[in-house]
Amino acid sequence: MRYFSHRLSALLSLLVATNAAADAVGIFFDDFHYADTAALINGGWKIRDQQGHPGIEHGQWGPGTISLVDDPNIGGQRLLRLEASTDGKPEGTFQAQLCHQRKYFEGTYAARIRFTDAPVQGPGGDLVVETFYTASPLKHDFDPQYSELDWEYLPNGGWGNPHSRLYSVSWQTVQMEPWNAFNQVHEEPRALGGWHTVMMQVAGGKIRYFLDGVQLDEHGGRNYPAQPMAINFNLWFSPSGVLPDTKAERRYQQDLAWVMHIKDRVLSPAQVDAAVSTYRRAGVHQIDTVAAMTPPLPSNCDF
Structure with missing residues (x-):
C-alpha cells in the first residue's frame, strides 16, 4: 500500500499544475482487467445492442461481439477484443461497439489499440472500419452542437x-441523408496492422492528433468540440464496400490494451506512457475521477 501511495502521488505530481490540488484532477484509466463482460459492464461500460448507423443497414450489434482475453505478450494482463463478422447479408452481419459515459470534453485522450489488416477467418477485402472516437448525439441534421473526434x-x-489508411477526423456537423459532412480530416496513407498508441490533445480551441508519439495534424476552429462526449470504440463494415455474397463468413478483430483521459490537462505522449506504466506497476487497473455531468447526460451507445 505504501508503494501504491508513493506511485500514485508521483503520478498526480506529474499530471497537475503546481498551483492545483491533486484531488481536483479528473482521471479516467482502464486497462480492461475484467473476468468477463458482466464485470466490464459493472465497470461502467456499455455494449451496443441497437441497430442503426454506422455499418450495414439491419446488421446486428450485441454482447457476443465483445470479449475479454488474456494478453499473450504480457503475463497477468487482459485485453478487450471487438469482433465483427459478415457473410455479406444484413442478417449475417454482427458489428461491435463499446461506449463509456458521456462526460468527457477537454484534456488528453489516449488508447493502445491493435489494428488488424486481415480477417482471422474468411477472404479479405471487405471495407472494415476499426475505430477509437469520442462523440455526442446528433440530435438532427446539421446539429450545431454536434461534437466528434475520430480515429478510423x-x-x-x-x-x-x-489503399490502407488511418483517418483522424474532427467534426463540425453532418447531415446523414443525403450525406453532407463538415469536418477536418488527416489521412495517414499506410498499412498499420499491429499495436499503436493513438492520442488527442483537446485544449485552447485546438485538437492535436498523435500516432505513436508523433504529431500528425492539428485541427480547430468550427471543428472544435462544443459539448461533452462519450468515449467509444467500434468495429463495423461499410455497406459501400462489402464483398459480394460469397457465403463465406469473414471475421475481423480489434484489440484494446488500455484507454486514458486526463480532464483539462495537456499531456505529452511521453507523459501518457509514464502514467500508464505507473498505474500498471502499482497494479491499478481502473480509476475514474472524472465527475459525471449534472444532471448526468444520456449515454445511449447507438451512434
Missing part, C-alpha cells in the same frame, strides 16, 4: 480510395 483505420481502403 481502413485496412482495405474504401470511400473512393483503395
Whole structure:
C-alpha cells in the first residue's frame, strides 16, 4: 500500500499544475482487467445492442461481439477484443461497439489499440472500419452542437480510395441523408496492422492528433468540440464496400490494451506512457475521477 501511495502521488505530481490540488484532477484509466463482460459492464461500460448507423443497414450489434482475453505478450494482463463478422447479408452481419459515459470534453485522450489488416477467418477485402472516437448525439441534421473526434483505420481502403489508411477526423456537423459532412480530416496513407498508441490533445480551441508519439495534424476552429462526449470504440463494415455474397463468413478483430483521459490537462505522449506504466506497476487497473455531468447526460451507445 505504501508503494501504491508513493506511485500514485508521483503520478498526480506529474499530471497537475503546481498551483492545483491533486484531488481536483479528473482521471479516467482502464486497462480492461475484467473476468468477463458482466464485470466490464459493472465497470461502467456499455455494449451496443441497437441497430442503426454506422455499418450495414439491419446488421446486428450485441454482447457476443465483445470479449475479454488474456494478453499473450504480457503475463497477468487482459485485453478487450471487438469482433465483427459478415457473410455479406444484413442478417449475417454482427458489428461491435463499446461506449463509456458521456462526460468527457477537454484534456488528453489516449488508447493502445491493435489494428488488424486481415480477417482471422474468411477472404479479405471487405471495407472494415476499426475505430477509437469520442462523440455526442446528433440530435438532427446539421446539429450545431454536434461534437466528434475520430480515429478510423481502413485496412482495405474504401470511400473512393483503395489503399490502407488511418483517418483522424474532427467534426463540425453532418447531415446523414443525403450525406453532407463538415469536418477536418488527416489521412495517414499506410498499412498499420499491429499495436499503436493513438492520442488527442483537446485544449485552447485546438485538437492535436498523435500516432505513436508523433504529431500528425492539428485541427480547430468550427471543428472544435462544443459539448461533452462519450468515449467509444467500434468495429463495423461499410455497406459501400462489402464483398459480394460469397457465403463465406469473414471475421475481423480489434484489440484494446488500455484507454486514458486526463480532464483539462495537456499531456505529452511521453507523459501518457509514464502514467500508464505507473498505474500498471502499482497494479491499478481502473480509476475514474472524472465527475459525471449534472444532471448526468444520456449515454445511449447507438451512434
